[in-house]
Amino acid sequence: MYEDRIRHPGLLSKIMSADEAAKLFHNGMRVGMSGFTRAGDAKALPRALAERALQDPLSLTLITGASLGNGSDGLMAEAGVLARRMPFQVDPVLRGKINDGEVMFIDQHLSETAEQLRSGNLAAVDIAVIEATAITAAGAIIPTMSVGNSAAFAQQATQVIIEINLSTPLALEGLHDIYIPQTLPGREPIPLTRVDQRLGSTAIAIDPARIAAIVITDSPDSPSNALPPDAETQAIAGHVIAFLQGEVAAGRMGPELLPLQAGIGTIANAVLHGLIGSPFSNMTMYSEVLQDSAIELLDSGQLAFASASSITLSAAVHQKLMDNIDHYRSKIVLRPQEISNHPEIVRRLGIIALNTALEFDIYGNVNSTHVCGTHMMNGIGGSGDFARNGQVSMFVSKSAAKGGRISSVVPMVSHVDHTEHDVDVLVTEWGYADLRGLAPRERAPLIIERCTHPDYRAQLRAYYDAACQRGGHTPHILQEALSWHTRYQETQSMLAAQ
Amino acid sequence: MYEDRIRHPGLLSKIMSADEAAKLFHNGMRVGMSGFTRAGDAKALPRALAERALQDPLSLTLITGASLGNGSDGLMAEAGVLARRMPFQVDPVLRGKINDGEVMFIDQHLSETAEQLRSGNLAAVDIAVIEATAITAAGAIIPTMSVGNSAAFAQQATQVIIEINLSTPLALEGLHDIYIPQTLPGREPIPLTRVDQRLGSTAIAIDPARIAAIVITDSPDSPSNALPPDAETQAIAGHVIAFLQGEVAAGRMGPELLPLQAGIGTIANAVLHGLIGSPFSNMTMYSEVLQDSAIELLDSGQLAFASASSITLSAAVHQKLMDNIDHYRSKIVLRPQEISNHPEIVRRLGIIALNTALEFDIYGNVNSTHVCGTHMMNGIGGSGDFARNGQVSMFVSKSAAKGGRISSVVPMVSHVDHTEHDVDVLVTEWGYADLRGLAPRERAPLIIERCTHPDYRAQLRAYYDAACQRGGHTPHILQEALSWHTRYQETQSMLAAQ
Numbered sequence: 001m002y003e004d005r006i007r008h009p010g011l012l013s014k015i016m017s018a019d020e021a022a023k024l025f026h027n028g029m030r031v032g033m034s035g036f037t038r039a040g041d042a043k044a045l046p047r048a049l050a051e052r053a054l055q056d057p058l059s060l061t062l063i064t065g066a067s068l069g070n071g072s073d074g075l076m077a078e079a080g081v082l083a084r085r086m087p088f089q090v091d092p093v094l095r096g097k098i099n100d101g102e103v104m105f106i107d108q109h110l111s112e113t114a115e116q117l118r119s120g121n122l123a124a125v126d127i128a129v130i131e132a133t134a135i136t137a138a139g140a141i142i143p144t145m146s147v148g149n150s151a152a153f154a155q156q157a158t159q160v161i162i163e164i165n166l167s168t169p170l171a172l173e174g175l176h177d178i179y180i181p182q183t184l185p186g187r188e189p190i191p192l193t194r195v196d197q198r199l200g201s202t203a204i205a206i207d208p209a210r211i212a213a214i215v216i217t218d219s220p221d222s223p224s225n226a227l228p229p230d231a232e233t234q235a236i237a238g239h240v241i242a243f244l245q246g247e248v249a250a251g252r253m254g255p256e257l258l259p260l261q262a263g264i265g266t267i268a269n270a271v272l273h274g275l276i277g278s279p280f281s282n283m284t285m286y287s288e289v290l291q292d293s294a295i296e297l298l299d300s301g302q303l304a305f306a307s308a309s310s311i312t313l314s315a316a317v318h319q320k321l322m323d324n325i326d327h328y329r330s331k332i333v334l335r336p337q338e339i340s341n342h343p344e345i346v347r348r349l350g351i352i353a354l355n356t357a358l359e360f361d362i363y364g365n366v367n368s369t370h371v372c373g374t375h376m377m378n379g380i381g382g383s384g385d386f387a388r389n390g391q392v393s394m395f396v397s398k399s400a401a402k403g404g405r406i407s408s409v410v411p412m413v414s415h416v417d418h419t420e421h422d423v424d425v426l427v428t429e430w431g432y433a434d435l436r437g438l439a440p441r442e443r444a445p446l447i448i449e450r451c452t453h454p455d456y457r458a459q460l461r462a463y464y465d466a467a468c469q470r471g472g473h474t475p476h477i478l479q480e481a482l483s484w485h486t487r488y489q490e491t492q493s494m495l496a497a498q
Numbered sequence: 499m500y501e502d503r504i505r506h507p508g509l510l511s512k513i514m515s516a517d518e519a520a521k522l523f524h525n526g527m528r529v530g531m532s533g534f535t536r537a538g539d540a541k542a543l544p545r546a547l548a549e550r551a552l553q554d555p556l557s558l559t560l561i562t563g564a565s566l567g568n569g570s571d572g573l574m575a576e577a578g579v580l581a582r583r584m585p586f587q588v589d590p591v592l593r594g595k596i597n598d599g600e601v602m603f604i605d606q607h608l609s610e611t612a613e614q615l616r617s618g619n620l621a622a623v624d625i626a627v628i629e630a631t632a633i634t635a636a637g638a639i640i641p642t643m644s645v646g647n648s649a650a651f652a653q654q655a656t657q658v659i660i661e662i663n664l665s666t667p668l669a670l671e672g673l674h675d676i677y678i679p680q681t682l683p684g685r686e687p688i689p690l691t692r693v694d695q696r697l698g699s700t701a702i703a704i705d706p707a708r709i710a711a712i713v714i715t716d717s718p719d720s721p722s723n724a725l726p727p728d729a730e731t732q733a734i735a736g737h738v739i740a741f742l743q744g745e746v747a748a749g750r751m752g753p754e755l756l757p758l759q760a761g762i763g764t765i766a767n768a769v770l771h772g773l774i775g776s777p778f779s780n781m782t783m784y785s786e787v788l789q790d791s792a793i794e795l796l797d798s799g800q801l802a803f804a805s806a807s808s809i810t811l812s813a814a815v816h817q818k819l820m821d822n823i824d825h826y827r828s829k830i831v832l833r834p835q836e837i838s839n840h841p842e843i844v845r846r847l848g849i850i851a852l853n854t855a856l857e858f859d860i861y862g863n864v865n866s867t868h869v870c871g872t873h874m875m876n877g878i879g880g881s882g883d884f885a886r887n888g889q890v891s892m893f894v895s896k897s898a899a900k901g902g903r904i905s906s907v908v909p910m911v912s913h914v915d916h917t918e919h920d921v922d923v924l925v926t927e928w929g930y931a932d933l934r935g936l937a938p939r940e941r942a943p944l945i946i947e948r949c950t951h952p953d954y955r956a957q958l959r960a961y962y963d964a965a966c967q968r969g970g971h972t973p974h975i976l977q978e979a980l981s982w983h984t985r986y987q988e989t990q991s992m993l994a995a996q
Contacts, residue, residue, distance in 0.1 A: 084937070098971050104937035105971060109919055119848070119889060120750040121922070121934050184756065184848040184889065189687030252618040258682065343887055344842040350617070350682040365914065373910075373979070374970030380919060388886060389841055391617060391682070412871075414976065416863065416914035421607055421878055424619070436619050439582070439602035472872030473596050473603060478912065478984050481871070482976045489976070 005164045006214060007137040014214045018048035021161050021213040025049060025127060030061040032117075032125035032153025036310035036337060037264050037289040038069030038090070040146030042129045042163045043219040046072035050079035059083040063117075063125060065148020065309065065337055066110060066288075066381060067091070069222030077103060087113045088379035099375045107369060110288065110382040111341035114152035118183055128157035130204070131217075133168040139208030140201070143176050144168045145221055146310030147334045151178050151204045159212035166218040171325045174202050176334045181342075192345050195259050195284045196305040198333065223315045226291055229270040232398050235429035236267060237274025240354070240394065243425060243432050245279065247392070255279065256304075259286035261346075261386045262293075263355040264312065267396050269293045271354060276300045286349055288340050288382040290332065292317045298331050307333050309340040341385035353386035357395040359408045360426055360451075362444040362464055363474055364435050366395050366418035372485045373414025380417050387422045399428035399453035405493040407456040409447060411463045412481035426451050440474040459496050503662045504712060505635040512712045516546035519659050519711040523547060523625060528559040530615075530623035530651025534808035534835060535762050535787045536567030536588070538644030540627045540661045541717040544570035548577035557581040561615075561623060563646020563807065563835055564608060564786075564879060565589070567720030575601060585611045586877035597873045605867060608786065608880040609839035612650035616681055626655035628702070629715075631666040637706030638699070641674050642666045643719055644808030645832045649676050649702045657710035664716040669823045672700050674832045679840075690843050693757050693782045694803040696831060721813045724789055727768040730896050733927035734765060735772025738852070738892065741923060741930050743777065745890070753777065754802075757784035759844075759884045760791075761853040762810065765894050767791045769852060774798045784847055786838050786880040788830065790815045796829055805831050807838040839883035851884035855893040855916075857906045858924055858949075860942040860962055861972055862933050864893050864916035870983045871912030878915050885920045897926035897951035903991040905954040907945060909961045910979035924949050938972040957994055 006012055022045065025031070035041025046068065052058060053076075061084040062076070074093030076082050082094065087108035089095065098105040108116075116122040130150045132141045143150055144165055154160050179200030181190055192199055229237070247253050257280050262268040272293035275283070277300070285294060285306040295317050297303035311334070313321060321328055339345065346353075357366045358377060368383050369376060387393040395418070397408045408428065420440065426433045431450040435443050448460045467475035484494040504510055520543065523529070533539025544566065550556060551574075559582040560574070572591030574580050580592065585606035587593065596603040606614075614620040628648045632640045641648055642663055652658050677698030679688055690697055727735070745751050755778050760766040770791035773781070775798070783792055783804040793815050795801035809832070811819060819826055837843065844851075855864045856875060866881050867874060885891040893916070895906045906926065918938065924931045929948040933941050946958045965973035982992040 086935075099969055101939050101966065101969070101971075101973075104940060106935060106937055107919065107971075116934070120748065121890070123935070184751075186691065187846055188691055189689065189842070189846065191687065193684065193686055250618065343845050344687075347841050348685055348687065370970075370972060373976055374965075374968065374972055374974050376971035384917075384919060392619070414974075415972065416917055417919070419882075419914055419917070421605065421882060421915070436614070437584075437604060437621070439604055441599050442602060467872075468599065470872065471597055471599070472868075473599075473605075473874035474868060474872055474913065475599075476872050476912075478871055478980045478987070482979060486976050 002216065004170060005134045008135055008139045008208055011135060011139065011208055011211055011214060014211055015216065016213050018044035018215045021045060021215050022048040022052040024159060024161065024212055025058060025060065027059050029126040030063065030123055032128045032149060032157060033062060033064045034130045034143065034146065034148055034150040035068045036065030036146035036148035037312040038067050038222045039310040039312045040131050040144040040148065040221065041068040041070065041072060042131050043070055043165065044163055044215050044217045045129045045161060046076050049081050050075040053079040053081045063113060065146055065150065070219065088381050090378045095376060105376060107376065107379045109380060109384045110337050111343065111385040114149050114336065114338040117152055117156060125153050125157050127159045127161065128153035129161045129163065130154055131163045131165050133165065133172045134170055135162060136203050139211065140203035140205045142173050142203045144172060147176055147336050148309055149337060151180055151336050154204050154206050158210065160206060160210050161213045161215065162211060163215045163217050166216065167220050169322055169325055175329050175332060176202055178204050178336065179339055180336065181338065190342060190344055193348065195286045195307045195349065196333065223318065224291060224312050226269040227266040229273055232429040233267055233270030234274060236396050236427055237271045239427050239432045240271050241274060241278050243434065256282040258350045258352050258391055259284045261287040261351050261353045261390065263381065263383055264289050265356055267356050268354055271396060272297060275302065286351055288337060295321060305331055307335060307340065309335055309337040341382045343385065343389045346386055346389040350391035351386055353390035353393045355383035355387060355395055357397040357408065359410055359413055360395060360397065361410050361413045362447050362460060363440045364420040364423045364426065364443050364447065365413045365416050366423055367413040367415045368417040370415035372489060384418060387418050392424050393422055394425040394427060395423060396427045399430055399451060404455060406488060407453055407484065407494050409452040409456065409460065410484045411460065412476060414482055414485050455495065502668060503632045506633055506637045506706055509633060509637065509706055509709055509712060512709055513714065514711050516542035516713045519543060519713050520546040520550045522657060522659065522710055523556060523558065525557050527624040528561065528621060530626045530647060530655060531560060531562045532628045532641065532644065532646055532648040533566040534563030534644035534646035535810045536565050536720045537808040537810045538629050538642040538646065538719065539566040539568065539570060540629045541568055541663065542661055542713050542715045543627045543659060544574050547579050548573040551577040551579045561611060563644060563648065568717065586879050588876045593874060603874060605874065605877045607878060607882045608835050609841065609883040612647050612834065612836040615650055615654060623651050623655050625657045625659065626651035627659045627661065628652055629661045629663050631663065631670045632668060633660060634701050637709065638701035638703045640671050640701045642670060645674055645834050646807055647835060649678055649834050652702050652704050656708065658704060658708050659711045659713065660709060661713045661715050664714065665718050667820055667823055673827050673830060674700055676702050676834065677837055678834065679836065688840060688842055691846065693784045693805045693847065694831065721816065722789060722810050724767040725764040727771055730927040731765050731768030732772060734894050734925055735769045737925050737930045738769050739772060739776050741932065754780040756848045756850050756889055757782045759785040759849050759851045759888065761879065761881055762787050763854050765854050766852055769894060770795060773800065784849055786835060793819060803829055805833060805838065807833055807835040839880045841883060841887045844884055844887040848889035849884055851888035851891045853881035853885060853893055855895040855906065857908055857911055858893060858895065859908050859911045860945050860958060861938045862918040862921045862924065862941050862945065863911045863914050864921055865911040865913045866915040868913035870987060882916060885916050890922050891920055892923040892925060893921060894925045897928055897949060902951065902953060904986060905951055905982065905992050907950040907954065907958065908982045909958065910974060912980055912983050953993065
């Protein structure tokens with residue numbers, strides 16, 4: 001059995017249980033695992049490592065593509081497996097331990113991890129754990145619903161553990177394009193010039209002798225937890241479309257726009273969903289993740305092709321994709337995240353970057369990661385890769401949170417992930433502020449009037465007016481710049497007492 | 499006369515005085531001027547525009563490569579010529595007007611201005627003013643000591659004014675490599691893979707019919723105002739060398755290192771100067787500016803080749819370069835700043851980026867631009883282009899300023915230009931902190947103990963320890979995070995009362 005999944009005959013003997021494979025790990029090892037936006041993550045080993053650690057303590061550095069599903073990060077964190085974790089996570093249990101200082105979390109641009117491993121800026125991984133739909137006759141790994149950093153991990157690790165996931169159709173073969181940039185010095189350009197271009201192979205080639213274990217699983221990916229569009233996200237989508245229509249009208253792009261990137265999550269998904277029925281046609285995506293909206297846009301005929309590093313869908317849309325995989329495989333390619341997010345490619349293609357802000361300030365600085373400046377939410381993800389190098393960098397957010405007690409627009413962000421230099425357009429349900437070519441003192445009134453929740457506009461105007469009295473290119477009152485956050489900590493609301 | 503400088507015979511009739519040429523400007527025009535780190539700037543038109551504006555008010559948007567010399571920005575600002583200014587400046591008079599809110603200053607990554615002009619994200623320039631050493635028989639412009647954005651301006655402007663500077667030797671021809679990236683969509687890779695590679699032509703080709711005026715000048719560039727090395731900058735250089743020796747010892751680079759970038763100014767110049775006599779050989783530079791130290795390193799034989807967008811030297815070293823230009827022309831190339839700083843190239847070549855911080859915080863965020871969070875110093879320049887995409891991103895600073903009353907290491911920077919995601923190594927005269935692969939709670943003790951002035955270490959430890967009591971991935975006490983800056987504003991010292 002499994003000959004269709006493990007086509008290299010010498011590897012059948014490597015099949016073992018996850019518990020047996022978990023014995024290959026030793027304290028202090030550096031582990032690279034597949035998984036990106038909870039897609040294509042290893043399902044059995046994280047659980048087996050957590051269970052083993054309860055008996056036989058185990059402390060590892062875990063590097064992934066991005067977030068894992070199935071509560072895996074939480075299980076491993078709870079069992080003390082995770083001494084260090086990078087470059088991204090979304091798990092509530094792990095998040096708690098990061099914020100308690102128990103787990104050392106390194107929050108990285110998603111394009112950079114593989115490059116840093118290869119250059120030695122990060123120490124190499126010892127073991128790779130990669131979910132696969134099959135292993136070819138040559139021993140190459142056919143990934144599942146994400147590529148992430150799997151190719152970099154598999155090529156670098158001394159030992160490779162493969163989880164064959166029987167729930168993934170063999171017809172995924174051909175969906176992936178595995179291309180790894182050359183190493184320094186003297187490397188050539190990455191020859192990608194079109195979103196639908198294929199540069200490499202359909203599987204991750206490695207020496208089969210390094211495959212130390214094969215574990216059989218059949219658990220599906222965790223389904224997307226993006227919420228359906230609501231009135232506010234629909235309004236945000238409307239403003240994004242209005243901005244893009246302006247770009248087309250000004251001749252800065254055609255009706256096919258430029259290749260679109262959209263971050264993970266409810267708002268970005270809703271914005272893309274809002275493009276269905278928009279006046280744009282023959283669009284393309286060059287993104288890190290495809291959510292339901294991307295599949296719906298392909299179905300509407302408005303999206304011609306989608307390139308990403310992972311696919312994260314609701315159960316229903318996932319089923320549709322699987323039932324019609326031969327159709328979709330001609331319209332989708334999954335790449336290593338160092339290619340999907342590569343600064344060289346993002347700049348060359350002229351991406352429209354759409355990412356979600358936790359908060360932004362009156363000068364256009366964006367906080368994507370830290371609640372009240374201290375507590376990590378998920379991580380910067382790929383937002384910086386796209387915002388810095390894209391042709392147009394948009395950040396979207398609802399203008400308020402916690403029933404209006406938090407304003408997403410503040411005098412000074414409590415943590416900066418994207419500086420004013422990298423932010424072109426800010427959008428909330430109230431409108432958009434086009435900051436291109438504007439000085440800080442021009443941005444502030446625009447952001448206050450166009451993007452801020454009406455309950456907070458007078459309060460922001462008062463801050464800005466008082467700050468201007470003190471002068472400066474970027475006026476601030478340092479004693480009050482973070483007072484909205486401390487007021488929230490003290491009174492559970494950013495609203496000033498009347 | 500001037501036939502050797504103006505080789506297109508039809509253009510000799512375009513010679514006019516700067517005052518006449520200044521009449522070509524109208525209110526509201528957008529002007530692109532040559533000049534980068536006070537090298538290769540137009541000398542006559544800025545003065546003529548300022549003089550004209552005193553009689554006949556004139557308000558312009560001025561875009562340059564980077565900073566102008568000769569007090570030109572100050573003269574124009576004083577005369578009210580500068581309504582808007584981008585992407586960089588260093589002039590004290592202009593700085594005052596920016597901080598007073600009189601001049602709208604847009605602080606940009608130096609790689610991005612030309613790209614944004616071409617894409618339409620910034621409105622096109624109407625007039626270009628370019629300093630040249632000569633005009634070829636075909637009407638192409640041979641630049642002087644910088645390329646900057648001159649090619650982009652000259653190709654886009656409706657009218658081009660050329661300042662022929664007779665003090666520049668004709669032998670500068672061949673020093674420059676003019677290559678402009680293709681426009682969207684469908685552009686190809688930029689084929690540069692070696693620092694000494696030439697991609698384009700030695701002059702800026704334009705339709706001679708757009709040359710509206712030629713002005714003859716003979717004023718030299720303003721000499722470099724970098725200060726000579728002192729004990730502190732020598733100590734910084736020593737720590738940089740120690741770090742790089744560690745990289746060589748670890749096998750992450752060879753004794754030729756990776757291509758070096760160094761920002762403008764005293765500290766970066768001193769650090770490069772410190773490499774003379776270091777154990778590194780056959781080094782290369784891929785930078786935006788070459789200062790005295792680069793020429794000295796070429797002379798020492800340790801630097802094999804230097805690529806940049808401008809050359810800014812002291813009078814003595816400038817004279818040596820001019821006296822031996824045929825020799826140096828084989829070891830130096832000047833490129834458009836969108837190529838010298840291009841993210842695609844910076845990432846591909848694996849640059850070691852060395853830039854100066856105004857201040858940095860205990861988590862590795864860097865402020866390059868704003869004094870006490872509000873007042874613009876010069877601008878971000880190319881530091882972000884190199885820090886984000888380079889292989890190793892180093893920031894250097896003296897640990898204290900104003901006789902010890904300002905600590906360059908603070909709890910939270912008052913403005914963020916480079917986020918923790920983009921900063922690998924911090925260096926002061928006390929030592930270096932290698933932040934690669936470290937979480938915020940690991941970075942803070944290292945930065946405090948290795949980089950902070952001893953007078954401020956206990957104070958920083960106390961802040962960090964108290965912040966950790968409150969928890970968080972990046973511990974802070976928001977009420978106190980900016981208190982060092984407000985204390986300085988109130989007491990003229992960041993030192994806490996004993």
